[in-house]
Amino acid sequence: MRDTMTVVLAGGRGSRLEPLTRDRAKPAVPFGGLYRIIDFVLSNCLNSGMRKVLLLTQYKAQSLDRHIHLAWGTYFCRELGEFIDVVPPQQRFDDSWYQGTADAVYQNIYAIEREQPRDVVILGGDHIYKMNYGPMVEFHRKMDADITVGALRVSRDEAKEFGVIQSDLDHRIVGFEEKPDQPTTLPEDPDVALASMGIYVFNARFLYEKLCDDATDPDSDHDFGKNIIPAAIKDHRVFAFPFTDENRKREAYWRDVGTIDAYFEATMDLIGVDPQLNLYDEQWPIRAYQPMLPPPKFVFGSEGGPAIRRGEALDSIVCQGAIVSGGQVHRSVLGPNVRINSYASVEDCILFDGVEVGRSCRLRRVIVDKGVKIPAETDIGIDPQQDAARGFTVTDSGLVVIARGDELCVTGDNVTVVR
Template sequence: MRETLTVILAGGRGSRLEPLTRDRAKPAVPFGGLYRIVDFVLSNCLNSGMRKILLLTQYKAQSLDRHINLAWRNYFCRELGEFIDVVPPQQRFADNWYQGTADAVYQNIYAIEREKPRDVVILGGDHIYKMNYQPMIEFHRKMDADITIGTLRVSREEAKQFGVIQADVDHRVVGFQEKPENPISTPEDPDAYMASMGIYVFNARFLYEQLCDDATFEDSDHDFGKNIIPDAINKYKVFSFPFMDENRKGDAYWRDVGTIEAYFEATMDLIDVDPQLNLYDNQWPIRAHQPMLPPPKFVFGSEGGPTTRRGEALDSIVCQGAIVSGGSVARSVLGPNVRINSYATVEDCILFDEVEVGRRCRLRRVIVDKGVRIPPETEIGYDPDADRARGFTVTESGLVVIARGEELSFSPDQIIA
């Protein structure tokens, strides 16, 4: 793996995840209480033995850059040729932001060439999954491929949202459809479709040539899925590689958390009794920044009627430093240093770091960003119209999102007694 360089595209604006991406890039959004979205692809790289990484950033990169410094620098030894370098836009060839995924790599072609890799692995930084990339790289070399594309089996409806691959029995790619209305199924199963995961292994010299050629076309979107891959299929050796899930369960787990709804559902997956995404797997650990905080604490346990004061969390994930002080939590994820005060109820919620929920609050299906203080006796998630009137983001299904830095001070008629 020392001849392999990894390029992670982590510059996405993540507009469909606003307001969670109002102050941070999509890969830096917290996930599962302790993690950031980018931790999953970085853990995959480290567990796969890939220790030469360029992380390309663009929008609102400060939070992501800080997280990389806190969580990931110590895993790499520069003296041994290992590194994880955060690379902001260099604007070497133009004054524009990155015009597409291929353009992002093209504008950093000198940094890639300097490492003299045999292969270049290109990954997205905003998906939740566990995968060993080493077998894919070995397959790429065995087939003497120019490009190898990671693929995922999906349903017909899901296929309409992806680039869909058609391959022969030897996994040679013979066709490609970008977000088709009528996707073509696999030859062996008419109900299965092979979607591109946005995971590519390129022969390095071939990659340089394709990027330079693409950069000369003004009408190109400068995108791997729209331009580079379709143009290469009929001319070069392009292969597909089926996704091998390191969760080792019946169904492969891969999630694009590009919307508030998808992000909420993927987070709620974690609190299942036997979740598909196993975070307790010592064979394939997901690493993250571990702040020096005390263990979570649950206090008060009195019995009796409507005035019951009991600190409890059921079917939930509770991170270090959190205190559930006489409140009740169910089917929720509490980040570090969260405080739930007495008689409050929190159901089906995601609370980021240092959120405080006041006494007698009622929260249901609410995502609360870092550091927000919920005033006592506040009710959120029960009346969508009232929540919109307060300025909160409310999705079609009724999920409420409270942005970071939100100052909550309600008039008496907005507070539930």
Template sequence: MKDILTVILAGGRGSRLEPLTRDRAKPAVPFGGLYRIIDFVLSNCLNSDMRRLLLLTQYKAQSLDRHINLAWRNYFIRELGEFIDVMPPQQRIDNNWYQGTADAVYQNIYAIEREQPQDVLILAGDHIYKMNYKPMLEFHRKMDADITVGALRVSVDQAREFGVMQTDLKNRIIGFQEKPQNPVPTPDDPDICLASMGIYVFNARFLYEQLCADATRDDSDHDFGKNIIPGAIDQYKVCAFPFLDENRKSDAYWRDVGTLDAYYEATMDLIKVDPQLNLYDDKWPVRAFQQMLPPPKFVFGSEGHSSRRGCALDSLVCQGSIISGGSVLRSVLGTNVRINSYAQVEDSILFDGVNVGRHCRIRNAIIDKGVSIPAETQIGYDPQHDAARGLTVTESGLVVIGRDELIEPSVAVAGSVKMAGG
């Protein structure tokens, strides 16, 4: 679809994911051992034949920009009109950073106009799901809509964190509330609401008009969900498109892993016998950066020492990792991880390059890249003690260690107590 331009909002700070977002934007956070969060929406675009992409970045974008160069540039051929262009804030229109989702697009309006699209597909870069965008675009044009909004059915309790829509029998939106305290359920089910997925298709000319008008309003948050969509439903044709899930499971899969606990739960689901997110579907592949690394290795399993056996059960282990006489249970290991002899890792997520020393015991933890755990260290067995040592601990007791943090033997990370709000 060469008359479609896709704009991906990838500048999210992800403050509730700290310390994982201490040095990177939320879309660049690793997920599932091998992937980054941004890989899911980019895979959707590629699988949907959307090959003209503008990626709008802002917050600590170096890691994201490097990942795009390594993993995604080769899929797009500039000579054929295909591209994935990373657009950092340029302050071309004013001296402010992006004030909201609509303002981020407005400040890049010249780059959008230059491509002369008929329609503009706007996506969030920090959600995990599988979707073919073609049917939504076809629906948008068939309905001759000014705006089409991707719609997800969620529970009433969940709906308080979304924009909530009400539609007529022709899927035209007749009501829209952003994160309401008392969400309006659907007519057919009092326990279900119709939520905005943060996926929008705009007629390009209409988008320009709305963004320019919104930019002049001092009382606006310059946000699609708070301002643009609610302000358009009375005068213009705004439609809802029901989410068509390419995950091929009984329940639709869409996740905003916006908190440490939500991120942990979504990741740990991957180790189940039948996980909700299907990463093994060759009909809708999820692409990622694949380093040239040796296969994972498990050693010291035949010496007759029951306590020194390199094994991993109910786990994902990425290439380059070596489990050298340690045990891993219900965990996700990134690339180049090393688990040394007699160490035990349970119910944990270890990013690339983590080294776990001998006789360590780790459970209920997320350990970011490049962290080396000294021998005989315990993490996750006493959350209060972990917090007192300076580790981030969520309300559920999940322990999180930031990238390249220095762990001193038997003392761990130096610093003040940090308790995350979940």
């Protein structure tokens, strides 16, 4: 894989994840307590032996940049020709931001050419999955392909949100539709379609030519799914590569956590007895930044007063530095440095780094962003209509989200948000 270059697109706004993306890019959103979303694709790269990585950022990239520096710099040795470079928009050709996925790569074409790769692997930085990219590159070369597209089987309804592939028996792509209203399904199964995962392997010289042609087309959206792939199918060798899952479960695991509800559901799956995503697999480790913090602590085991004062967490993930001090935690994910105080009840919640829950609070189906302090005796998630009136973000399913930087102000029995 030393003659392969990897480009990770990590500049998306993640507007459907607001307010979690109010101050950070989508790939930098915490996931599973310890990880960031970007850690999954970068772990795939490292585990696949891909050690030349360009990470293209754009919106609100400071948090992501800092995380890459802390978590990933030690895994790559530049003296051996390895690197992971975080690259903001260069505005090399004009003063505009990236206009699409293809334009993002085009604006960094000089950085790619400098390494003289044989093939270029292009990945999105905002999905949760495990995959070895090596067999896909080998397939690409064996088929003498110009482009190879990672393909995932999805339901017909889900396919409306993807690029939909039609391929022949040799896996050569003969049709491609971007987010069609009526997806073309598989001949053998009318309920399943073949979707593009946004994972591409390009012959490097072919990529340069197509990006330069696309850049001069005034009618193009400068996007791989909308423009580059469909235009190449007729006259070039474009193939589909079936998703090979390294998660080693009965069903293939690939998640787009692009909405608050999807993010919550994927996170809650992690606390199951047999979660669909295996984070404990030593053969395919997911790496992340490990802060120098003490182990989690659970204190008080006595019963007294109007409620039980016992520090415990059941069916939960608790990260280092967290202290459950006389509170009750059920089916929740506690990030680093979280503090749960006495008589508090936390159920079905996701608490980011440094969150503090005051005494006698009740939280149910709440996502609390980094550093927020919940005042004592505050109920959140019990009455979604009341929470919306307070100024919290409430999804259609009743999930409550408290954003980073929100200050909760207590006036009598009322709690409001001060931003």
